[in-house]
Amino acid sequence: MTERSTGVQALARTPYYVLTGGLAILFLFPLVWAAVASVSPQGGTAQTDGWGFGNYETLATFQAGIGRYLLNSTVVSLLAVLFTVSISMLGGYAFARFRFPGKNVLFMITLAILMVPYATLLIPLYVLLNALGLQNSLLGLALVLTMFQLPFATFMMRISFEAVPRELEEAALVDGCGTFRALVQVLVPAVKPGLITVGLFAFLAAWNDFIAPLILISDSSKVPLPLAVANLRGQVMGIVDYGATEAGVVVLALPCVVLFLLLQRHYVRGFMSGALKG
Numbered sequence: 456m457t458e459r460s461t462g463v464q465a466l467a468r469t470p471y472y473v474l475t476g477g478l479a480i481l482f483l484f485p486l487v488w489a490a491v492a493s494v495s496p497q498g499g500t501a502q503t504d505g506w507g508f509g510n511y512e513t514l515a516t517f518q519a520g521i522g523r524y525l526l527n528s529t530v531v532s533l534l535a536v537l538f539t540v541s542i543s544m545l546g547g548y549a550f551a552r553f554r555f556p557g558k559n560v561l562f563m564i565t566l567a568i569l570m571v572p573y574a575t576l577l578i579p580l581y582v583l584l585n586a587l588g589l590q591n592s593l594l595g596l597a598l599v600l601t602m603f604q605l606p607f608a609t610f611m612m613r614i615s616f617e618a619v620p621r622e623l624e625e626a627a628l629v630d631g632c633g634t635f636r637a638l639v640q641v642l643v644p645a646v647k648p649g650l651i652t653v654g655l656f657a658f659l660a661a662w663n664d665f666i667a668p669l670i671l672i673s674d675s676s677k678v679p680l681p682l683a684v685a686n687l688r689g690q691v692m693g694i695v696d697y698g699a700t701e702a703g704v705v706v707l708a709l710p711c712v713v714l715f716l717l718l719q720r721h722y723v724r725g726f727m728s729g730a731l732k733g
Contacts, residue, residue: 486708493701510698514706517687517699519676521706527593528662528679534597535661536654539604543653544646546605547612548638552624562613568606576603577670584671591673599671600661608653615649616642651718659711680707 493510515521550562580599581590589595619642627637643650665681672678678686684703687696 486705486712489701489704489708493698493705497698510696510702511706513696513699514684514687514702517683521680521683523676524678524680524683525706527677528681530593531597531600531668531679532658532661534594535600535604536657538597538601539608539657540650540654542601543605543608543612544643544650546609547649548616548642550609550613551616552621562609565606565609568603573603574666577667581670590671591677593677596668596671596679597661599667600664601657604653604657604660608657611649611653611656612646615646619645655714655718658714662711663707 494506494508496505546565550558577599580602584590584592584595584599587595589598623641623645624637627641628634632640662679663681664679665685668679668682669685672682675686680703684700684707687699687703
């Protein structure tokens with residue numbers, strides 16, 4: 456390939472680089488700004504003189520402590536991921552592989568939950584959890600967050616299973632595997648990108664959710680980190696501690712960024728699984 460053709464190709468891709476670079480700056484700027492502001496000197500914060508981690512010390516000692524809030528968020532998020540991945544895997548497998556009366560109608564009803572406004576379901580769910588004895592509990596909160604993730608997760612797993620050739624499952628059944636064993640040993644490894652995508656979405660949604668904990672959790676020691684950061688904003692006569700709030704934003708965002716970067720390859724493959732169905 457000549458230098459001229461290489462230069463032409465690079466020039467043709469310039470708009471792509473400009474667009475993607477601009478989008479990267481647009482999305483990364485708020486996070487970078489919050490990270491810098493959380494350690495920079497600001498009046499009315501714990502970091503008034505020089506650069507340091509005074510705002511993080513304020514965050515660490517707020518009420519029950521940041522460790523407690525991080526633990527609450529971690530427990531809720533991991534439970535939501537476990538429930539979402541398990542239920543959507545079985546549901547997606549059933550919709551993709553089995554034939555039964557009303558299958559498509561049931562699938563459309565499942566997807567129709569996506570059209571129901573999120574906030575309108577929280578009060579009925581609050582009453583239901585109270586009747587079950589799960590109100591003001593991390594398990595109840597995880598179940599609610601799982602319910603909101605299941606329609607998309609089931610759809611995602613259905614297209615993932617449909618992208619796997621039936622011959623793989625049939626060969627396993629011929630070799631003596633039962634349906635469940637074929638699912639676990641043959642199909643689950645084949646739909647691993649879809650499972651990771653569903654799990655990542657469930658984790659991010661549960662980790663960053665604010666409205667559900669606000670309605671369902673009343674014990675201040677059980678609130679997840681997003682609600683604790685919101686409570687931190689007005690802890691003294693309505694005065695907002697912007698430094699500690701920015702530190703809370705950084706702590707909230709850091710696990711999401713790291714997890715997304717680690718699983719980015721599987722995430723893209725999971726979304727492409729339905730498009731690559733042949």
